[in-house]
Amino acid sequence: MMTPTNEAELAGLVAGAKGALRIQGGGTRDIGAPVEGDVLRTSDLGGVTLYEPGALTLVAQAGTPLRDVEAALAAEGQRLAFEPMDHRGLLGTNGTSTIGGVVAANVSGPRRIQVGACRDSLLGVRFVDGAGRVLKNGGRVMKNVTGYDLVKLMAGSWGTLGVLTEVSLKVQAIPEAEATLVAEGLTSAEAIAALSAALGSPYDVSGAAYVSKEGKALVRLEGLHSSVQYRVKQLQDGACAGWSIAEGVKSASLWHDVRDVRALADAVGAIWRLSVKPTDAPAVLEKLGEPDAVCDWGGGLIWVAVPEDLDLRAILSAVGGHATLVKASEDVRRHVPVFPPEPAALAAISRGLRAKFDPRGILNPGKMG
Amino acid sequence: MQMPDPDRAILARKDRIVARLRQVLPEHAVISDEVETRAYECDALTAYRCPPLAVALPTTTQEVSEILKVCHAEGVPVVPRGAGTSLAGGAMPTADSVILGVARMNDVLETDYDNRFIRVQTGRTNLSVSGAVEEDGFFYAPDPSSQLACAIAGNIAMNSGGAHCLKYGVTTNNLMGVTMVMMDGEIVEIGGAHLDAGGLDLLGVICGSEGQLGVVTEATLRILHKPEGARPVLMGFDSNEVAGQCVSDIIKSGILPVAIEFMDRPCIRATEAFAGAGYPDCEALLIVEVEGSDAEIDAQLERILAIARRHNPVELRESTSAEESARIWLGRKSAFGAMGQINDYMCLDGTIPVSQLPHVLRRIGELSKEYGLDVGNVFHAGDGNMHPLILFDANKPGDLEKCEAFGADILRLCVEVGGCLTGEHGVGIEKRDLMVDQYAPEDLEIQMAVKDVFDPKWLLNPAKVFPLRSSEARRMAAE
Numbered sequence: 001m002m003t004p005t006n007e008a009e010l011a012g013l014v015a016g017a018k019g020a021l022r023i024q025g026g027g028t029r030d031i032g033a034p035v036e037g038d039v040l041r042t043s044d045l046g047g048v049t050l051y052e053p054g055a056l057t058l059v060a061q062a063g064t065p066l067r068d069v070e071a072a073l074a075a076e077g078q079r080l081a082f083e084p085m086d087h088r089g090l091l092g093t094n095g096t097s098t099i100g101g102v103v104a105a106n107v108s109g110p111r112r113i114q115v116g117a118c119r120d121s122l123l124g125v126r127f128v129d130g131a132g133r134v135l136k137n138g139g140r141v142m143k144n145v146t147g148y149d150l151v152k153l154m155a156g157s158w159g160t161l162g163v164l165t166e167v168s169l170k171v172q173a174i175p176e177a178e179a180t181l182v183a184e185g186l187t188s189a190e191a192i193a194a195l196s197a198a199l200g201s202p203y204d205v206s207g208a209a210y211v212s213k214e215g216k217a218l219v220r221l222e223g224l225h226s227s228v229q230y231r232v233k234q235l236q237d238g239a240c241a242g243w244s245i246a247e248g249v250k251s252a253s254l255w256h257d258v259r260d261v262r263a264l265a266d267a268v269g270a271i272w273r274l275s276v277k278p279t280d281a282p283a284v285l286e287k288l289g290e291p292d293a294v295c296d297w298g299g300g301l302i303w304v305a306v307p308e309d310l311d312l313r314a315i316l317s318a319v320g321g322h323a324t325l326v327k328a329s330e331d332v333r334r335h336v337p338v339f340p341p342e343p344a345a346l347a348a349i350s351r352g353l354r355a356k357f358d359p360r361g362i363l364n365p366g367k368m369g
Numbered sequence: 370m371q372m373p374d375p376d377r378a379i380l381a382r383k384d385r386i387v388a389r390l391r392q393v394l395p396e397h398a399v400i401s402d403e404v405e406t407r408a409y410e411c412d413a414l415t416a417y418r419c420p421p422l423a424v425a426l427p428t429t430t431q432e433v434s435e436i437l438k439v440c441h442a443e444g445v446p447v448v449p450r451g452a453g454t455s456l457a458g459g460a461m462p463t464a465d466s467v468i469l470g471v472a473r474m475n476d477v478l479e480t481d482y483d484n485r486f487i488r489v490q491t492g493r494t495n496l497s498v499s500g501a502v503e504e505d506g507f508f509y510a511p512d513p514s515s516q517l518a519c520a521i522a523g524n525i526a527m528n529s530g531g532a533h534c535l536k537y538g539v540t541t542n543n544l545m546g547v548t549m550v551m552m553d554g555e556i557v558e559i560g561g562a563h564l565d566a567g568g569l570d571l572l573g574v575i576c577g578s579e580g581q582l583g584v585v586t587e588a589t590l591r592i593l594h595k596p597e598g599a600r601p602v603l604m605g606f607d608s609n610e611v612a613g614q615c616v617s618d619i620i621k622s623g624i625l626p627v628a629i630e631f632m633d634r635p636c637i638r639a640t641e642a643f644a645g646a647g648y649p650d651c652e653a654l655l656i657v658e659v660e661g662s663d664a665e666i667d668a669q670l671e672r673i674l675a676i677a678r679r680h681n682p683v684e685l686r687e688s689t690s691a692e693e694s695a696r697i698w699l700g701r702k703s704a705f706g707a708m709g710q711i712n713d714y715m716c717l718d719g720t721i722p723v724s725q726l727p728h729v730l731r732r733i734g735e736l737s738k739e740y741g742l743d744v745g746n747v748f749h750a751g752d753g754n755m756h757p758l759i760l761f762d763a764n765k766p767g768d769l770e771k772c773e774a775f776g777a778d779i780l781r782l783c784v785e786v787g788g789c790l791t792g793e794h795g796v797g798i799e800k801r802d803l804m805v806d807q808y809a810p811e812d813l814e815i816q817m818a819v820k821d822v823f824d825p826k827w828l829l830n831p832a833k834v835f836p837l838r839s840s841e842a843r844r845m846a847a848e
Contacts, residue, residue, distance in 0.1 A: 055753070057722070136809075157570075
């Protein structure tokens with residue numbers, strides 16, 4: 001296993017590589033088609049290099065543990081707005097999640113619906129491409145349209161376009177208060193309708209989820225104490241009539257469970273992550289035979305556990321959206337594409353981009369299909 | 370500003386190219402008359418002009434596809450154009466290019482409040498997108514100053530921002546999907562009513578690619594319910610440093626205003642003379658706006674005012690009515706017009722880390738003396754996006770060049786302190802040659818390699834974004 005300690009060393013290793021490389025951060029998110037090759041880990045590229053709380057920006061080496069980033073931010077009353085999920089429980093992995101891994105997988109949690117995905121908080125990247133060139137794009141300021149936005153392209157590219165060495169992120173102040181409105185015993189249709197109504201209100205909802213097991217629906221509000229109380233009341237008079245309230249740590253714990261998809265941690269079979277139009281969620285669940293599911297993003301993000309031999313994409317194709325096979329046996333991941341197959345024209349573009357960024361095809365080859 | 374020499378072979382084939390375009394388009398969709406094409410000789414960067422070979426004005430995605438097929442077969446450069454409001458020359462043509470204007474494509478295709486999106490043809494203006502959902506209480510958040518005129522197509526091309534993006538983000542954060550026509554005429558769908566890409570984030574790279582990767586004809590945009598209300602507060606300070614520190618403290622406090630706008634003394638004086646908004650005569654002025662119900666606004670402003678008071682403001686003006694709010698915004702909204710009354714001006718768009726504000730303003734002041742040109746600063750302070758307005762006299766020989774050199778120095782300064790050349794206007798032709806100050810050759814090379822993939826013949830808006838020297842080999846090979 002290669003564990004370079006600085007960017008130049010990493011670039012040298014990539015440039016000198018004789019064959020395929022398996023790019024890893026902390027190795028907690030083993031998602032994608034199995035990749036053969038020498039492991040190259042960025043976990044020794046560590047450290048927060050710049051943090052300006054007054055500008056809401058943080059720059060860190062890719063291998064910096066996520067928990068170190070979060071601790072540095074918490075010390076200033078700030079956080080990563082996009083609330084990255086911890087995959088370890090769901091995937092049964094160990095190790096230490098790195099900030100580079102979070103970016104490479106574009107990991108976003110419940111607050112995605114309010115503040116955007118990881119990619120929306122990402123201001124700049126440095127990375128080593130497949131030819132061993134050190135490249136940069138974006139920067140550390142919040143508004144930047146100078147040249148093409150390769151920052152977005154690198155987020156969620158799973159180490160197939162380059163090996164991230166440094167990331168710049170926009171961060172957010174931790175609000176004074178949070179509260180969650182909770183309902184139980186709802187059908188998915190009832191829940192999604194209520195979540196849509198709450199999200200379509202002026203009350204700045206920062207989380208809207210449904211857990212099928214208890215028929216539990218959740219709506220989160222964050223902000224100043226008085227403001228949260230006011231908005232809770234407004235929603236209780238409208239979209240969330242009769243819902244109970246969880247505040248503070250109780251609220252936070254509910255959202256940790258949603259974020260990390262705890263409801264499916266012990267599920268058997270394949271775990272899929274679907275991105276759909278929110279109001280399509282009930283129909284999708286029905287077509288899938290009402291499996292155990294966690295619906296986040298107001299219904300737009302669906303996590304389900306289904307038998308490994310179920311052709312989920314065939315069922316989804318009638319509805320629209322896309323599906324990623326997050327967890328399945330290696331055997332299944334070898335013959336079922338993990339990432340959604342793209343239409344021919346887009347597949348050609350993706351292929352073309354990979355050929356430019358990684359002309360020798362050595363960075364996580366085949367991982368994304 | 371240098372542009373590549375037009376391809377004489379294309380100029381010689383004008384009649385044939387125009388005839389082929391007419392063949393595939395309805396009547397009145399092609400303009401080739403030398404007088405009429407003049408209307409398309411420039412965008413809002415009016416210092417540079419060149420009429421195009423022809424102008425095509427389609428009404429459907431299919432027609433866009435047909436136009437591009439013809440131009441692809443003929444090897445003719447295509448310059449996509451929204452409403453022509455680019456300040457960077459993004460829609461400026463060359464004599465051998467066809468302008469593909471989407472202004473006639475302005476339909477709303479779908480509105481979905483349950484899923485909070487609207488799908489529109491991209492010729493639709495920014496403000497009329499909000500207009501289409503306003504009665505139902507919704508709005509489209511990105512609000513460039515030109516929102517009355519600018520088209521969504523151009524917003525996507527430049528990844529436009531606006532005063533309220535501190536809270537709501539810029540175009541790329543509010544764009545969910547596009548229908549795009551590739552240079553060879555192929556129509557592709559990327560994204561849609563669902564969130565995030567399943568594979569590589571192609572939508573992310575298309576947004577902000579300045580019309581160089583494809584022609585976006587339809588867009589799915591995120592819409593939000595309007596807040597219950599909004600209210601600004603005005604603060605005056607006797608130094609830029611103190612105002613900058615106040616911005617930083619507000620941001621750190623955990624309250625997220627929707628906008629924090631900054632004006633410096635030259636700009637305050639100019640707008641006072643022009644609009645008479647009743648601004649205090651001070652060194653630096655902030656307008657901070659928050660949203661919510663009345664009580665929520667009160668609670669936020671109470672904290673913001675407490676922070677401001679710690680910095681000994683020379684003025685703190687709260688608004689108690691819609692009319693007073695409008696007056697607070699009046700000067701800021703008239704700033705460009707006010708500067709324009711004094712002289713011609715060039716509007717810059719660099720972004721800096723907020724902490725560098727005092728240093729950068731001081732340095733701009735020094736440069737202003739060195740160049741002998743006045744400058745006023747308007748600034749989206751919350752996110753560090755500066756708009757220095759340099760005054761010059763377009764009729765005075767050499768003044769434009771001097772102004773451009775001054776502007777280039779300011780933008781280099783932005784890069785030097787950790788910022789960038791352009792925060793929301795785009796590179797276009799205006800900042801093309803400064804790209805080498807922000808990016809190393811290999812950083813530009815990988816960006817151009819992206820264009821190679823989408824547009825291998827380099828026909829889409831080819832003379833933009835990259836320094837002509839850097840892109841020359843590719844543009845030549847394509848001919």
